[in-house]
Amino acid sequence: MNYEISLLTTMAIAVTFALSLNLITGFCGQISLGHATFQGVGAYAAAMLGQAGWPFLATLPVSMILAGLLGAIVGLASLRVRADFLAITTMGVGFLFVGIVRQQDALGGELGISSIPDHGLGRVGFMVLALIVCAAVAALSVYIKRSWMGRVFNGIAEDEDTMRVLGIDVPRYKLAAFAMGTALAGLSGAFYAYHLNFIGAESFGFVESITVLSMVVFGGIGSVPGVIIAAALLSVLPAWFQVIGDYKLLVYGGLLFLMMRFSPGGMTGLVNRFARPKTSAQGNQS
Amino acid sequence: MSKPLDGATLLKVDHVTVRFGGLTAVDDVSFEVHEGDLLGLIGPNGAGKTTMMRSIIGVVQPTEGSVSLDGESLNGLPVHKRIQRGMSLSQQLVKPLRDISIAENVAMAAASDKTISPLRALLNVSTDKELAIAQNELARVGIASMAAQSPGIQPLGVLKRLELARALALKPRLLLLDEPLAGLNSQEAHALATTIAEINKQGLTIVLIEHNLGEVMRICHRLVVLDNGKKIGDGDPRTVMTDPIVRAAYLGGDTVSAAVVHSDMENQHA
Amino acid sequence: MKSHSRRISLVAMAAAVMAFSTTPTWAQLKLGFNVPLTGFAAADGKSALEGAKLAVEQANAKGGVAGQKIELVVYDDQATPKEAVPSATKMIEKDQVVAAVSGSYSGSTRAAASIFQRAQVPYVVAYAIHPDITLAGDYMFRVSAMGEVQGRGGAKLVQNLGKKNVVLVTLKNDFGQALAAGFKEAAPKLGINIINEYEYGMPDRQFGPLVSKIKSDNPDVIYASGYFFTAGPLVSQLRAAGVTAPIIGQEGYDSEKFIEIAGPASEGTYVTTSLDRDSDAPATKAFLADYRKATNSGADMVAAASFTATAVAIEGLKKSGGKGGAALRDAIAAGSYDMPIGKLAFNDLHEVKKDIQVQIVKDKAFRRHSVISDPVLLAPPSKAK
């Protein structure tokens, strides 16, 4: 049974992480190619605090705050940069994080941190908590999408200048999206550290950032149910099918390309196209 | 058009100069807009009208001089701060939010009190109040019937009116209209100009940037004429249009006189 | 020489497919094997898989264990912890492996070690050298010398060569850092002076700046850690820039690909490893011949270590009559083995005390240079410490 529990926990953590990116990229339209950095900040914070004797639950708020703080700083930096540079700047932040962390002996350097203490909740308890957190983040996402914040995010994603002319403080909203998204990524990072009880700089590199981005895009950028399903599937797909496991990267890259090529709206786009055959005015371009 | 009694100064443009790397788009222009005015800002192409408007709304920061609203200088303030201070703009190139319906577009503007800060926006969900305001503003500009439709499939005339309704929903004290009549045929232009005059009568101060001189002469109380970045005329439409310098600026007098003649006939009917 | 690399990839493909398809229905004894088949470490992974499969085939040819054939259950862990954890859990839960072997790097092996320890499944590690692995618990075994031990061996070799001033070039991963730690620990005791130490990353192939700086340091000898795909370019670029000081490498160099990549520049490179090509030990000679017959290519240290780790696990199973758990653990711990990488016996921390083979590249092949067997200097850590 442990295998299924471990898979479910992995799934819950991956969904939380994907939803956190969906807040930034899906709702607010800011592309981030370095989101794994913030999961890493949360993971390292939780691991270091855990080793210093903090109980697992106590490390969660700290992980969120630290990741959210760094996210806000990156958000500030991103405001100065042109749209198409943003993706590359966030990618740069990702490489900087890996580059700096692997040099610091305090953070375990190249060897990473392996003796992360047990969370003390037991396998099932930990899984249940991970699922609860995942559900909470999903609920928060749905709430935000329906709130005025969600509507403003949507407007910013479509046309920043018009929102400015409607009196919206666009920079502050972008910062809010970055801070919330990165804080939640930090939260998933804390769970990741305790679930895998080994973290190294490479666990939060460029490939991981692309993986989570493709989960969001696969599900349908901005659509909460779509992202949840896509993250759940893609996080455990390789583990399930061992054959895919060996050609995993080929299948993964291929799927990513084909989905973007034929249905940029992701699975949600597909569903919409088949559920409502008459193409609505917006089609799936939005 | 008779001019309403002289209200207090609402907007003051004081010796504003705007330079882009050697090119002086606006050169030492000063004028005032009083409460209740419907001021036409006109001038031939490349006269600096758009740059002037941009420096008022804050997209461009003036190289010299200042723009102040209610006596408070706006220099350095970003666009959204000026909007929050009671200014609003209807853009020349209409840009509706295509994901949402016409009513929701206007509701977005109407929710400015809730969306003033991300936290406030997070805590507010209901849209009833805003949709009610939207319905009202759409009625004011005459497209209430299309409230639930998506902007993507509407003709330009409707989109221009949506832009106007959205600007009104911000409950501004000063409305800037950037060539609202551009691209409309003469009936539509005439109808929209009448709506604008109507809204001004309801007490809203308006600065209108427009090429359609016929309509401008018809509805504006006062004109400010720009040419090559300089102010060459400021006063009631009749005197300004007969001023030789203004005529010369418009490449010889005939185009202007035709417009003047046309509007004279108009006045006899109104 | 050239076309065989094409044939290797075809053979590997066939072998990989064959490994999955040959699930003889009556095999009960499952032996787990985590190895990097994709990602940056795929090259070593392929050699490790070949070595492990050879050991299993040889055992099955001799009737398997207690009448049952052994099935190698292979999982690709991409040499990353993220993949190693689910693979380990799956081996234990789904495949119910009786024992497991690591043919992977330290990062993934460390992550899997704690899982196998908790599940009390003996885990024999081939060439991952991080100290934490055997510290994870008493179900862990390692058949190759630890990083620190090899590092100390390297320092001894510098002394044997009569050199004094050394420049260290350290690959920035646990393998490189463990070697550097061992070398720096032993150097002062052996009167060796370390002029400078430079670090480089796994993806680096262009070493221009590093080479120029080393040239200006003008050391007597260079102790450079890396794998063949980093060491090959490094050595050839050092020689191209006119650096003539001898270069000492470690197990990571130990592959024919190193000689192929570095070409003539590889001549005279020393390598502290565990596989002696000119060994007269029967086990080593047999392995080299069998490996060439099975894969039509020369064996390397990774293949030899994986073969050894698998063979050790199988011999343990023979002694425990096919039973896993504590019985298998004690059987393995107690045994002594004659393997291609030398005679092995486990100490109380399940590390092996064995000599270090020094090979030298002479006319495009690894040849025997010397053996370092200093029991005190090369003693692996034990629980007593």
Add this chain to the structure above:
Amino acid sequence: MLAFELVAQGLIQGSIYALVALGLTLVYGLLRILHVAHAALFTLGGYVGVLVCNASGSLALGLIIAAMVAGLGGVIMFRLAYQPLLRQPPYVALIASIGLFIASEEAFRIIFGAQGMSFTNPALQQQVAILGGLQFKLAELLVMLSTAVIIGVLAWLQARTRVGIACQATVSDPQMAESFGISLRRVRDINFFVGSALAGFAGVWVALLNNLVEPTMGSVPSYKALAIIVLGGLGSVPGTLAAALLLGVIESFGTIYLGALLDRNAIAFAFLIAVLMVRPQGLFARR
């Protein structure tokens, strides 16, 4: 002395970065697409170069055929992958490109084997001493030389010939160019072909310098070239060239003196982010 060598090594590395980044700038300048899969053509060029050179024994033939094959690969990639996505939001093409790149790395591993390939007898390995004491492989000098020649020819083509002007016009205003009867498709094909051929050409040189071509060879250039085209001011060829050479030199000094602080690849991005904070439009872009 050491400083000269570090600068020289920086220029060698910078030349390779330039060849890869130039292709990316041509494509980005034209289509505003972040063509990450461009590095797959770099690796493809490496493999084709090694195979042809080993078979024919001539490096020159290897270089030419590798450039042609990579160029063709680029055009095919444009027609199949990017052409249909031109109207989509920018992240669509970006992620499609990343998917293509990840798949290509695995395809190379499956087709050419995980161990990578080498030249049977690598050419141009003989040592050459120049400027008194600076010692290089002949291949290293030729990399710099060929890059300079290619960029000179490219600059001349862009400025003097009809095709070049057509390309420039399309970059600045596609609709305007089209109204002058320039076929956008042809210009885009040419740009993709030239850009990809440059990457393939660079792939062969790197394979020669390392005497090793491997499936994951393109991963570092793929993201470093992105940093370079941003530094150079997206779409500006001279800017990209200057940024590539500058980054090469900075990395060269950085690995020696900043080694403890930052690893080599992080240096490129530290430099990028620092520049973007000061000049958001990139180092050399005019506006």
